[in-house]
Amino acid sequence: MRKWGxxxxxxxxxxxSACVQTRQYADxxxxxxxxxxKLLVLRPDVTVGSLTTGxxxxxxxxxxxxxxxxxxxxxxxxxxxxGGKLEILERRNQLSGVxxxxxxxxxxxxxxxxxxxxxxxxxxxxxxxxxxxGLEYTLGEDAVRLGQKTGYDYALFMHAExxxxxxxxxxxxxxxxxxxxxxxxxxxVGGAAxxxxxxxxxxxxxxxxxxxVVRAGSEVPGIKFGDxxxxxxxEQMVERLLGRMRPGRAIRRAAExx
Amino acid sequence: xxLRCLEVSRRSLxxxxxxxxxxxxxxxxxxxxxxxxxVPLVGPxxxxxxxxxxxxxxxxxxxxxxxxxxxxxxxxxxLTGYLQNIIGTVGxxxxxxxxxxxxxxPDFNAMMFPTGxxxxxxxxxxxMRNEAQLAGVIAHESGHFLRRHMIRSWRDQRRKTDLFAIGxxxxxxxxxxxxxxxxxxxxxxxxxxxxSLFQYSRAMEAEADAMGAKLIAGSGYAPVEMxxxxxxxxxxxxxxxxxxxxxxxxGSLFDTHPSSDARLAxxxxxxxxxxxxxxxxxxxRERYLSMIGPIRPMLLDDQVKLNDPGASQYLIETLxxxxxxxxxxxxxxxxxxxxxRRGDDARAAQSYSAAVAYPDAPADAWRWHGISLMKAGxxxxxxxxxxxxxxxxxxxxxxxxxxxxxx
Numbered sequence: 001m002r003k004w005g006x007x008x009x010x011x012x013x014x015x016x017s018a019c020v021q022t023r024q025y026a027d028x029x030x031x032x033x034x035x036x037x038k039l040l041v042l043r044p045d046v047t048v049g050s051l052t053t054g055x056x057x058x059x060x061x062x063x064x065x066x067x068x069x070x071x072x073x074x075x076x077x078x079x080x081x082x083g084g085k086l087e088i089l090e091r092r093n094q095l096s097g098v099x100x101x102x103x104x105x106x107x108x109x110x111x112x113x114x115x116x117x118x119x120x121x122x123x124x125x126x127x128x129x130x131x132x133x134g135l136e137y138t139l140g141e142d143a144v145r146l147g148q149k150t151g152y153d154y155a156l157f158m159h160a161e162x163x164x165x166x167x168x169x170x171x172x173x174x175x176x177x178x179x180x181x182x183x184x185x186x187x188x189v190g191g192a193a194x195x196x197x198x199x200x201x202x203x204x205x206x207x208x209x210x211x212x213v214v215r216a217g218s219e220v221p222g223i224k225f226g227d228x229x230x231x232x233x234x235e236q237m238v239e240r241l242l243g244r245m246r247p248g249r250a251i252r253r254a255a256e257x258x
Numbered sequence: 259x260x261l262r263c264l265e266v267s268r269r270s271l272x273x274x275x276x277x278x279x280x281x282x283x284x285x286x287x288x289x290x291x292x293x294x295x296x297v298p299l300v301g302p303x304x305x306x307x308x309x310x311x312x313x314x315x316x317x318x319x320x321x322x323x324x325x326x327x328x329x330x331x332x333x334x335x336x337l338t339g340y341l342q343n344i345i346g347t348v349g350x351x352x353x354x355x356x357x358x359x360x361x362x363x364p365d366f367n368a369m370m371f372p373t374g375x376x377x378x379x380x381x382x383x384x385x386m387r388n389e390a391q392l393a394g395v396i397a398h399e400s401g402h403f404l405r406r407h408m409i410r411s412w413r414d415q416r417r418k419t420d421l422f423a424i425g426x427x428x429x430x431x432x433x434x435x436x437x438x439x440x441x442x443x444x445x446x447x448x449x450x451x452x453x454s455l456f457q458y459s460r461a462m463e464a465e466a467d468a469m470g471a472k473l474i475a476g477s478g479y480a481p482v483e484m485x486x487x488x489x490x491x492x493x494x495x496x497x498x499x500x501x502x503x504x505x506x507x508x509g510s511l512f513d514t515h516p517s518s519d520a521r522l523a524x525x526x527x528x529x530x531x532x533x534x535x536x537x538x539x540x541x542x543r544e545r546y547l548s549m550i551g552p553i554r555p556m557l558l559d560d561q562v563k564l565n566d567p568g569a570s571q572y573l574i575e576t577l578x579x580x581x582x583x584x585x586x587x588x589x590x591x592x593x594x595x596x597x598x599r600r601g602d603d604a605r606a607a608q609s610y611s612a613a614v615a616y617p618d619a620p621a622d623a624w625r626w627h628g629i630s631l632m633k634a635g636x637x638x639x640x641x642x643x644x645x646x647x648x649x650x651x652x653x654x655x656x657x658x659x660x661x662x663x664x665x
Contacts, residue, residue, distance in 0.1 A: 054419025184434035
């Protein structure tokens with residue numbers, strides 16, 4: 001349940017405005033994968049829920065299934081354009097030669113490391129020893145072993161959660177807006193919100209070479225920005241999250257000097 | 259003015275405090291739920307049909323996948339099979355649908371998840387004195403599932419937060435239209451809503467207790483053992499608090515569970531209700547002890563390392579009501595030794611020497627008995643104890659040191 005901790009921490013940091021934010025970090029030596037690479041995508045961790053009138057999040061099984069299918073389709077389309085060979089796991093026991101427990105261990109390790117990345121890169125607890133070093137985190141031997149056993153070059157981990165404002169929540173916002181006419185103006189009760197993050201792990205070295213977070217939220221219910229239940233919304237999310245992978249700083253500097 | 263930012267004014271705090279104090283005075287207690295009224299609300303093979311419950315089930319199925327693969331679990335098939343058997347006996351109509359996991363956590367707890375899987379903490383197995391007590395806890399957890407508590411409390415929360423949000427907005431707008439400030443009332447309503455959520459949660463726990471008593475009595479376990487669990491817990495908490503020069507915590511308005519005292523009283527009454535005169539009830543102590551015997555040293559070891567000597571001592575003495583043995587005496591010594599107050603070394607030495615008089619004394623009892631004798635200036639007896647230790651544990655990590663001491 002560690003990843004819920006990450007999700008909660010990030011959700012708490014969503015600024016109270018209707019906007020979409022992304023911020024990515026990369027290893028200083030990172031070059032975005034291109035050409036003949038083999039990418040393993042661990043089962044995308046997706047939850048879609050409805051934001052109730054009172055502000056609780058009601059998980060919805062059907063919406064979640066739909067969103068996961070949309071995200072997987074969007075991811076396949078995107079990666080096909082880049083030339084990589086892609087496998088997306090639906091279940092943990094799908095890899096031949098690797099037990100589901102080993103896959104689970106790597107997943108849990110990633111979410112623990114991801115929690116550190118979020119804490120020290122996104123939430124302000126910056127570490128002086130990591131300053132100017134880009135992204136300096138590793139999954140260690142476990143990830144290297146997974147790479148050796150399966151022959152994949154990279155592993156991608158994805159998390160997405162989407163809250164859709166319910167009709168009642170939107171009505172509450174409209175009521176708050178109506179109140180503006182009598183001097184009680186409260187349209188900003190909080191509406192739809194989305195939080196996505198992804199990490200890319202180099203399976204030759206075990207290092208987390210790239211990490212990105214997309215946060216989208218609106219204080220006013222009824223404003224939408226990419227609904228994961230629709231193919232367009234999922235495509236937009238995958239594009240925001242993985243569309244523009246920037247190379248690491250050392251690589252960018254070398255490119256500028258040339 | 260925005261709805262989310264809560265301004266706490268002095269006036270509203272006073273008002274809130276007044277309400278809370280009034281509620282305290284009337285007491286947290288509520289009417290007892292009668293076991294005969296507790297009818298299971300689900301049948302065998304239950305699956306959710308409504309959207310909100312399906313959403314929760316999907317999340318919980320993921321949670322179960324994580325828990326089932328956790329390295330905190332004790333997976334000994336004999337023990338887990340034993341627990342599965344008990345829930346299969348006292349689980350009512352859903353008995354065959356339940357899954358049960360044993361987690362290595364030295365704490366008194368057990369929980370049921372909305373999809374029908376339960377997690378039992380190993381600390382619970384240390385505290386239960388017989389199978390009827392363990393079955394009581396498991397039946398209580400089954401009661402949560404059978405009475406559909408998770409979805410009912412979720413819906414209750416959703417309804418109350420919805421009502422509060424609408425009410426607060428209406429009060430704001432209505433008040434602004436009429437030119438009066440209703441903020442204080444909104445905050446009172448918020449406190450009321452929060453308190454009613456906790457009360458609802460306590461009501462569900464009371465239901466689960468009543469349902470549990472009914473279930474175990476139906477399976478032939480002595481129902482009064484459920485009340486005994488709470489008596490033991492109250493004793494343990496009192497002893498733990500006393501050692502730390504504190505008072506045992508009693509119930510408050512913000513508790514999710516009824517106080518231990520209330521549960522004890524209600525469960526005693528429940529036991530009287532469900533006991534059929536003339537029927538024989540068992541407590542299954544022999545079977546329980548033989549089942550958990552192999553892990554009891556581990557359970558005791560976990561407990562004494564919690565740095566809670568008051569509770570540890572109480573627990574060991576409670577278990578010893580069924581008879582002292584070498585294992586319990588050894589861990590009694592460990593409690594003193596680790597507590598390390600003035601005179602505790604002498605108390606520990608006494609316990610170790612009492613422990614080695616029993617045939618089931620663990621090897622470490624002989625080791626510490628030897629060390630105590632050395633300190634007391636009785637080297638020849640110490641050597642004998644050390645030799646015994648080496649015979650029992652020839653490849654102990656400190657064997658070389660012990661051999662050198664023996665000389």
